[in-house]
Amino acid sequence: MNRFFDIPSDLQHDWLGLIGLHLREALLPVLAGLLLALPLAQLCVRLRWLYPPVLWATTVLYAIPSLAFFVVLIDYTGQTELTVMIPLTIYTLMVLVPAIVDGVRSVPQETLAAATAMGFGPVRRYAQVQLPIAVPAIIAGLRVATVSSISLVSVGMLIGNQGALGNLLHDAQIYNRPELAWNSVLTSAALAVLADVLLVVVRVLLTPWMPTGRSGGRSRGAGVRPDPAVPALEDAAR
Amino acid sequence: MIRIDSVTKRYPDGTVAVDRLSLDIPDRSITVLVGPSGCGKTTTLRMINRMVEPSEGAILIDGVDSRQQPVNTLRRGMGYVIQNAGLFQHRTIVDNIATVPRMLGWSKDKARARARELMERVGLDASFAKRYPYQLSGGQQQRVGVARALAADPPVLLMDEPFSAVDPVVRKGLQDELLRIQAELGKTIVFVTHDIDEAVKLGTMVAVLRTGGRLAQFAPPAELLSDPADAFVEDFLGADRGIRRLSFFSSAGLELLTAPVVAIDATAEQIAARGAAESPYVLVTGLDGRPLGWSEPDRLTAGQIDVGRLLACGRPFVAGQDSLRAALDCAVLSPTGWAVAVDHEGRAAGVVSQDSIAEAIRGAHAAGREEPKTIKAGARKVIR
Incomplete structure (x- = not known):
């Protein structure tokens, strides 16, 4: 057990370094995915016909194994973190686009009409009314995307030292040190749980206006989802 | 004065929601648009603040075409109250009410002070200020809706079936409150409802619209009850219009x-x-x-x-x-x-x-026939 944190030198990082790398490779794609998904989702809300094809496209992209992405990308971006993060970014879209679209659509018609009647232009209405009310749905999507991304980073080991904690699995095999595999699995899981808890805290802080159940208020049904961690963990097989 | 001048709204699929409607809406009084569903009353209301653009005709506000000024400027000068209130669920009550003043560039403190003043005017306890809409009942939310519409003190108030989603007891309270506020403030109110009792109770003038968006009658409520223009209006007024008409005669x-x-x-x-x-x-x-x-x-x-x-x-x-x-x-x-x-x-x-x-x-009936009140004479002129 005293060799649990003794990371082989070929990984070029100590344990904390691997965690840092892992988080960077997992969270930057979620952030990039969010920045892509916001305008894409807004387009889908505005142009209703666009939503089904966009949904179809993100699903198809999600079905492409990361290895296939690597084969194509490696000619352009080489054996870098970027090669790992590009597919991860694309995967987050399948979760984030529908989450944002549903969130924005959950804003009641009366609220939108009232905003328009009060002289809100389309941009102000989006930023000050639709987006804030969509926050619970967006964060629900971010929770799935984040947990899934943290588990998926490990595939980076296929192109060398880019799998962060995932590379420990490889080293566990070649050095015959099973504790490294335990380290990889437990640390990734802990990171995923921690990130999820943080997002829940952010959601609570951002939405003091949500009915809490205890106060017995009337819910207006802003798209609150079931706990997203379960499907995300099933996904770790990728 | 708001003049609706021969306005038609035709949708691309050919549906006519409003058909050559002309109405002169008098200042500082409540004008009610009433009719069955599909009569174009909400469309008419929304054409006044240009949430719907007329296909033909024009809407003149104090003699000026409403299309002459930027649409958001026009809207900020007209309070709007909608069914179910349409409050911003992510903002506190006081910030909901302060929305339009804030957009008009008031300071946060001034806008909130104004909001608290309005809460008192519409009969909301000051303790609600920091609450969120989900913590209020339907009737309280609608009071906030009225306060929000009044916040920037607009001369015009557009109300789209504001009280139809609350129970009858609360509705009666809200109607009385509206009449009280109107007696104090004297706004030009255009009020849409499908409830003829509400129309008769609140309206200084009542416009009855029929399906297809045509005007059936435009008259003060007492005249509506005494002289319905045709069978449609008579039918719409219901069986006991004779009894209800007695509300307009003093004891x-x-x-x-x-x-x-x-x-x-x-x-x-x-x-x-x-x-x-x-x-x-x-x-x-x-x-x-x-x-x-x-x-x-x-x-x-x-x-x-x-x-x-x-x-x-x-x-x-x-x-x-x-x-x-x-x-x-x-x-x-x-x-x-x-x-x-x-x-x-x-x-x-x-x-x-x-x-x-x-x-x-x-x-009283005989007196009513002999000398029509002056407002009736004025009203007849604007029926085209």
Whole structure:
């Protein structure tokens, strides 16, 4: 057990370094995915016909194994973190686009009409009314995307030292040190749980206006989802 | 004044929502647009603040085409109240109300101070200020909706079925509150409803629209009830329009009899004198003058009047203040067929029979035919 944190030198990082790398490779794609998904989702809300094809496209992209992405990308971006993060970014879209679209659509018609009647232009209405009310749905999507991304980073080991904690699995095999595999699995899981808890805290802080159940208020049904961690963990097989 | 000038709204699929509608909406009064669903009343309302653009015709505000100014400037000058309030669920009550002042560039403190002032005006406790909409009942939310529309003190208020989603008791409270606020502020209010009772109660002028967006009649409510323009309007007003019309006649002209009223400490001579009066019954009042109940005169013994054996006199009407409808209602519900009139302090002012109420109704109808009120004459002009 005293060799649990003794990371082989070929990984070029100590344990904390691997965690840092892992988080960077997992969270930057979620952030990039969010920045892509916001305008894409807004387009889908505005142009209703666009939503089904966009949904179809993100699903198809999600079905492409990361290895296939690597084969194509490696000619352009080489054996870098970027090669790992590009597919991860694309995967987050399948979760984030529908989450944002549903969130924005959950804003009641009366609220939108009232905003328009009060002289809100389309941009102000989006930023000050639709987006804030969509926050619970967006964060629900971010929770799935984040947990899934943290588990998926490990595939980076296929192109060398880019799998962060995932590379420990490889080293566990070649050095015959099973504790490294335990380290990889437990640390990734802990990171995923921690990130999820943080997002829940952010959601609570951002939405003091949500009915809490205890106060017995009337819910207006802003798209609150079931706990997203379960499907995300099933996904770790990728 | 808002002038709707021969406005038509035709949708791309050919549906005509509003058909060559012309209305002159008078300043500082409540104009109600009423009609069955699909009559274009909401479309008409939304054309006033350009949430819907007319296909033909124009809407003039104080003589100027509403398309002359930027659409958001136009809208910020018109308060808008919608069904279910449409509050911003992510903002506190005080910030909901402060929305338009904030957009107009008021400082946060000034806008919030104004919001708190309006909460008081619409009858909301100051403790609601920091709450969120989900913590309020439907009626309270609608009060916030009205306060939000009034926040920047716009001259015009557009109200789209604002009270139709709350229960009847709360609705009546909100209607009374609106009339009270209107008496204080004197806004130009355009009010859409499908409820003819609400229209008659609130409207200074009522525009009845028929399916297909055509104007059936534009008149003050009393005229609507007395002279419906056609079978459609008559049907829409319902079966008891004659009774409801009585709401517009004052009970001031009723001839009240004071002879059949005796105090509970009356002497035998007084009771005997009352017995000879015009009524077969006498009304017994307490020492404070409040009505206690009816009795036949020969059943009364001076000094020994048993309040428990009197016939209940029911709810009285306030002479001069209540309408003939209230007076008739009292007479119909009274076990003796006589209505009890009281003054503002609740003291018995006299009694009146169904027959003399009926006579007063005939008199009021005759007077209504002979000399139409000036507002009626004005209203006729704008029906095109």
